[in-house]
Amino acid sequence: MTDSLRGFFDEIDAPSRSLVVVNRTEPEPVRNLLDSLLEDQSVAISERDLPDTDADVVLLVEDGEVVARSTLDELLESVLLINSDLYKTGTIDLDEVSLPDVLSGLDEVPFRLRGYPHSNKEKLLLIVVSRVIERIAAEAGGGTLRASFQRLSRLRDERGTHEVYEAVGNSGVDVHVYGVGDVDPSSSLPVTVHRGRSYPYRRSWFVVFTPPEEADAGRHAALVALEDEPNVWDGFWTFRPALVDRIDRHISTAL
Template sequence: MTESFRGFFDEIDAPSRSLVVVNRSEPEPVRNLLDSLLEDQSVAIRERDLPDADTDIVLLVEDGEVIARSTLDELLESVLLINSDLYKTGAIDLNEVTLPDVLSGLDEVPFRLRGYPHSNKEKLLLIVVSRVIERIAAEAGGGTLRASFQRLSRLQDERGTREVYETLGNSGVDVHVYGVGDADPGVSLPVTVHEGRSSPYRRSWFVVFNPPPGADAARSVALVALEDEPNVWDGFWTFRPKLVDRIDRHIATTL
């Protein structure tokens, strides 16, 4: 039985995966954006020119096998050219949030991501994955979603975040939110509030969706990140139903 969030890091597969940019025609700054997103991570990025292949394709490779592919345009539109403020203000609608296949395929790869001022891009990956999980839950219209915010006032201060959780609660999802109780979002949102001041409330970032019984288990998904030092996060996401269920039960029984 895992006694802390850190214990789940010992259970992930941590596969060795890399990205290959094929026949790049986009200018060097585009490649630099991709590098900045995954800077200092275990995911290597390289380029290849291949005859008879399309241009500006990104491949996700594991053990010499291509397991996912996306276009550079897809990465640009969904992550690389996006500013995190667009999510906070609600400029990006929930049903418009996507995660390209090559990034989705980095599940169970451990990341160490830095927020501003250390990096303008790295932490964005966790934001996009969080929104994708919330979109999956809203589309399911049931099940349980648990999410931490460190400070519960974010659900009031960030219009985009508030709108997402209003949508989730009204869609039939059983929504539980966790954080330091500097505000009570339960007054205005259809969510169950869990307040605390211990480390899991202050220094964890999780978004966990468990589909309703009888639903497609493949919709199970969890993001777990821990703030190891100020604004520096160790994290991973997983689509493994049994692991998602164990993370969900850990939160439900310990927080």
């Protein structure tokens, strides 16, 4: 059993996966957007022209096998053309949030992602994955969601984030929020608040959902990221039930 959130990085499978853009007709700036999302990551991106195959498709490949596919349009609409401010302001409703299959399929691949001003896109991937997990929780209508915010005042200051946690809490999910206690979110949200000033409260970013025990009650999902440098995050996400349960158990007992 790991004694820190960092220890869970040693438990991920870290598979070797790559993306292949097939029969691209979209202009070069679209390819550049995809490159900027995964710049300096372990996920290679290449292009191929294949006969008898649809245009503008992105394939996720592992060990020579295609394990997922999405269209470039899906990537553009869900991530590549999205600004993180749209999530903070609530412009994007929770039921509109989606993660294309080729990005969802990068689960348990470790990332090192930079926020602004180092990158305009990389950190957005963590934001979208977080929202997807929150949507999974809201749709399950039960279970437990644990999320860290570094500063709990974000739940007050970011209208979109406040609306999401109001919706998830009111759906029947047991919501626990963690961070430096500069405000009390429980005064306006159906959440349990955990305050602290140690490293996990100040420098971690996690969103962890464990569904109810009933069969088909929902999917396990977790995002874990750690800020070891200012606005630079080491992170991964996973949908593996046993690993999600261990992460949830660590947070519930150690924080």
